[in-house]
Amino acid sequence: xENRVSLVSKDITIHVLDIDAALTKxxxxxxxxxxxxxxxxxxxxxxxxxPSRDGNQIATVQVNKVAGNILIKLGKVKxxxxxxxVRERVEITRCFKCLEFGHRxxxxxxxxxxxxxxxxxxxxHKAKDCQGKDFCPACRDTGHPADSTKCPKFRELLxxxxxxxRVSKEANTNHENQPHEE
Ligand SMILES: [Zn+2]
Ligand SMILES: [Zn+2]
Ligand SMILES: [Zn+2]
Numbered sequence: 001x002e003n004r005v006s007l008v009s010k011d012i013t014i015h016v017l018d019i020d021a022a023l024t025k026x027x028x029x030x031x032x033x034x035x036x037x038x039x040x041x042x043x044x045x046x047x048x049x050x051p052s053r054d055g056n057q058i059a060t061v062q063v064n065k066v067a068g069n070i071l072i073k074l075g076k077v078k079x080x081x082x083x084x085x086v087r088e089r090v091e092i093t094r095c096f097k098c099l100e101f102g103h104r105x106x107x108x109x110x111x112x113x114x115x116x117x118x119x120x121x122x123x124x125h126k127a128k129d130c131q132g133k134d135f136c137p138a139c140r141d142t143g144h145p146a147d148s149t150k151c152p153k154f155r156e157l158l159x160x161x162x163x164x165x166r167v168s169k170e171a172n173t174n175h176e177n178q179p180h181e182e
Pocket of ligand 1: 095096097098099100103104105107108109110
């Protein structure tokens with residue numbers, strides 16, 4: 001029996017770093033398209049571009065799988081005069097029922113905490129009205145709320161996932177894949 005899965009060309013999201021501050025979305029789109037050889041089998045769409053802490057810009061780019069794999073393998077793409085670093089966006093699965101990481105709601109075997117405050121983890125109010133102390137249910141510890149990128153459990157998972165995605169590409173591994181607040 002043949003169990004064929006239809007191949008949907010799914011988009012993936014990448015981040016392009018080190019973009020010159022003077023360049024626009026269109027410039028970035030064009031440059032990435034150019035570096036891919038302007039082939040029709042590639043789709044490139046810059047969904048947002050924003051200033052980074054180092055005075056350059058970071059673009060969030062939706063590309064189809066073919067284009068994405070090429071760019072991630074290259075590790076860099078020339079935009080303007082600069083070879084800009086390419087990073088695949090790493091997504092950490094988050095369960096909104098038990099508020100822990102690594103699985104989704106429908107796979108959850110944990111307790112239902114979806115009615116609890118995301119900040120202090122107590123019932124009866126929402127995070128925006130919270131007077132309590134930050135408490136993370138994933139760590140079972142105070143100091144940061146449940147939805148924080150500061151959470152050490154979140155950071156650990158991010159590290160593991162970034163590393164496992166880089167196996168095919170040993171070069172350019174000395175740049176940290178920073179979590180981003182979006
Ligand atoms: Zn869960
Ligand atoms: Zn609270
Ligand atoms: Zn935590």
